[in-house]
Amino acid sequence: MSDKIKIGVVGCAGRGGSFLNTFNIHPQTTLHALCDINEEGLHERGVQMGVEHLYTDFEQMLDESGVDAVIIGTPMPLHAPQSIAALERGIHVLCEVPATVTVEESKALVQAANSSNATYMMAENYTYMRPNVLVRALAEKGLFGQVYFGEGEYLHELKELNEVTVWRRKWQTGINGCTYGTHSLGPVLQWMDERVVSVMSVGSGHHYRDPRGDLYENEDSVLMLCRMSGGGLVKIRVDMLSDRPHNMTYYALQGTDGVYEAARGLQDEPKIWLRELHGDKPTWHPLSELEDDFMPDIWKNPPEEALQAGHGGGDYFEIMDFVEAIVTGTPPPVDIHSAMDMTLPGLVSQQSIAEQSVWLDVPDSRGW
Ligand SMILES: NC(=O)c1ccc[n+]([C@@H]2O[C@H](COP(=O)([O-])OP(=O)(O)OC[C@H]3O[C@@H](n4cnc5c(N)ncnc54)[C@H](O)[C@@H]3O)[C@@H](O)[C@H]2O)c1
Numbered sequence: 001m002s003d004k005i006k007i008g009v010v011g012c013a014g015r016g017g018s019f020l021n022t023f024n025i026h027p028q029t030t031l032h033a034l035c036d037i038n039e040e041g042l043h044e045r046g047v048q049m050g051v052e053h054l055y056t057d058f059e060q061m062l063d064e065s066g067v068d069a070v071i072i073g074t075p076m077p078l079h080a081p082q083s084i085a086a087l088e089r090g091i092h093v094l095c096e097v098p099a100t101v102t103v104e105e106s107k108a109l110v111q112a113a114n115s116s117n118a119t120y121m122m123a124e125n126y127t128y129m130r131p132n133v134l135v136r137a138l139a140e141k142g143l144f145g146q147v148y149f150g151e152g153e154y155l156h157e158l159k160e161l162n163e164v165t166v167w168r169r170k171w172q173t174g175i176n177g178c179t180y181g182t183h184s185l186g187p188v189l190q191w192m193d194e195r196v197v198s199v200m201s202v203g204s205g206h207h208y209r210d211p212r213g214d215l216y217e218n219e220d221s222v223l224m225l226c227r228m229s230g231g232g233l234v235k236i237r238v239d240m241l242s243d244r245p246h247n248m249t250y251y252a253l254q255g256t257d258g259v260y261e262a263a264r265g266l267q268d269e270p271k272i273w274l275r276e277l278h279g280d281k282p283t284w285h286p287l288s289e290l291e292d293d294f295m296p297d298i299w300k301n302p303p304e305e306a307l308q309a310g311h312g313g314g315d316y317f318e319i320m321d322f323v324e325a326i327v328t329g330t331p332p333p334v335d336i337h338s339a340m341d342m343t344l345p346g347l348v349s350q351q352s353i354a355e356q357s358v359w360l361d362v363p364d365s366r367g368w
Contacts, residue, residue, distance in 0.1 A: 005092075005326060006032035008067035010058050010082060013041025014165070015096060016073025018310050020049050022319045023071075025305060029323055033065035058082055062089050069326060071123075072096055075167035080105040087116035094121050094322045097182040099339040101171060103347050103363065106340060110365045113336035121322050121332035122339035124186040125314030126249065130299050131270045131287055132187040135253060135260050137294050139191040143274045145257025147192050148232035152184025153250035155239045163211060173216045173240055177201050177350030178224040182342040183248065184236045185226070186334070191253050195341045196226040196234070200359045201349035208241045216241055224349040227359070236345075249312075260287070340365035 007023045009016040013036040023029045033053035036042040046054045055061035062070070062085060069092035072082050080100040083093045099122045100106040113120040126132060139147065162169045172179045178201055189195065203219025210216060220241045226234040251262040258274040259282065270287035272278075278285055291299075298306075298317055309316035318334075325332035334342070348362045 004028055004030040005323065006030055006066060006068045007071065008033040008035065008053075008061050008065055008069070008091075009071045009073065010035040010061065011073035011075075011078075011096075012036050012045045013038040014073060016071055017045055018315055019071050019073065019094075019319060020045065022305060022309060022316050024049060026319065026323060028327060029069075033061050033067050035061045059085055062086055062091060067091060069094070069119075069322075075165070076171045077101050077167065080109045083109055083120065084112040087112040087118050087120060090116060090118050092119040092322075092326050094123050094318070095339075096123050097186075098122075098180070098343040098346060099336075100343055100347070103344065106344060106347070106365065107368055110336055110340060110368050119322070119325050119332055120336045120339070121318075121325060122182075122334045122336075122342065123318050123322075124182055124334045124339075124342060125311045125318050126183040127186045127190055127334065128298075128314035128317040129187075129249065129312040131249075131262060132190075132251065133299050134287060134291060134295050135251075135272075136187070136190050137296050138258075138260075138272075138274065138290065139193075139253065141294075143258055143276055144191075144253060144255030144260075145275070147253060147255035148230070149252070149254040150188040150192055150232070150234040151236075151250070151252035152181075152188050152234070153237040153239075153247060154180065154184045155237070155242070155244065155247045155250070157242060157244065157246065158240050159208065159210065169210065173218045175350055176203060176218050176222070177353045178222050178236060178238050178346040179218060179350065180240065181224060181236050181238055181346035181349070184238065184251070185234070185345060186342045187251055188234055188236075188253065189338075189341055192228060192230065192232065192234070194229040194232070195364065196345040196362050197229050198227045198359050198361050199345045199349050199352055200225045200357055201353040202357045203353060208243075219353075222349070222353070224345060224352075226345055337365050 012034040035055040072095040204221040206215045221239040224236040253260045271284040306313040306316040
């Protein structure tokens with residue numbers, strides 16, 4: 001009998017499918033069961049990966065297949081209910097972003113994670129991208145001094161994708177506010193090592209219509225200003241509607257002794273100034289110059305599988321950390337409270353924008 005961790009993947013015909021190869025080659029896991037309501041896609045994946053345990057019903061997979069852990073790659077409104085169903089059965093969860101779609105279900109998810117012996121991790125893969133990992137290492141060394149400002153932007157026009165993955169038309173572009181903010185906020189939260197205590201959200205207006213002629217409920221560019229627990233400010237911008245080239249990975253960080261700005265546009269590259277390394281006169285230096293001395297091991301010699309995985313290797317490294325957390329019984333990097341720190345500001349932003357952009361407190365899930 002194999003003592004490998006038996007993995008089940010739900011949403012395997014969509015996003016969940018991106019994780020299959022890594023689990024298949026990981027020495028401590030075995031791809032055991034797949035689930036999707038798209039029967040054709042499910043069977044295709046089953047044949048492709050040689051997996052026999054196929055389900056169209058998630059709870060049936062949990063109850064009958066004998067999986068130890070599930071990967072949830074289904075549409076956003078299913079993340080919390082499916083995570084809770086697994087955690088209640090003592091089954092480990094790696095769930096796509098965001099963790100939840102309402103504050104109420106966030107409370108239920110936190111309760112389920114707190115009451116379960118199983119591991120919960122949110123799959124915030126942008127925190128594993130190469131430049132983001134290096135900036136985190138520099139920030140952890142205190143090289144930015146007292147950090148007081150950060151930025152994150154997710155500019156990804158998806159009007160066409162809305163019509164294919166129709167849940168997006170409701171949950172990402174059918175609600176006003178920062179509906180998909182964890183990719184932008186997640187890395188910045190790790191760099192600042194603080195949480196968001198209050199948010200205010202405002203939008204740029206409505207300039208696009210869907211193929212039926214209806215205006216999108218979400219404004220084109222939505223800003224979420226975040227007051228941080230240390231007193232500083234973070235600005236998040238999410239734009240999933242504007243006709244413009246993509247930039248899903250713009251970030252910035254500023255402190256009393258250093259500044260970082262990610263790449264914008266064709267000729268640009270990630271750049272940095274750190275007083276201790278570059279002298280008192282602020283001048284830009286390529287971030288890449290600091291790789292030899294400061295890059296954490298995971299990105300020093302990344303395996304070929306990481307380079308082939310999606311989202312700049314993030315899809316690979318998050319799986320490594322999830323399995324490590326299960327095997328060692330230690331909290332994963334994006335545990336339930338980090339997941340809430342990344343998810344709740346965006347949910348509260350939706351209330352802020354509905355109330356003419358008032359500042360609203362963001363609950364701390366550690367008190368729930
Ligand atoms: N982290 C990232 O970089 C990243 C990238 C893409 C998508 N996502 C997230 O992944 C999730 C899925 O996105 P997508 O683009 O793959 O969407 P999708 O609609 O293409 O895929 C979702 C899959 O879930 C299946 N599904 C729907 N309801 C189900 C149910 N009740 N039981 C079982 N299967 C069900 C669908 O048939 C589909 O195959 C979303 O939450 C999205 O935000 C994250």
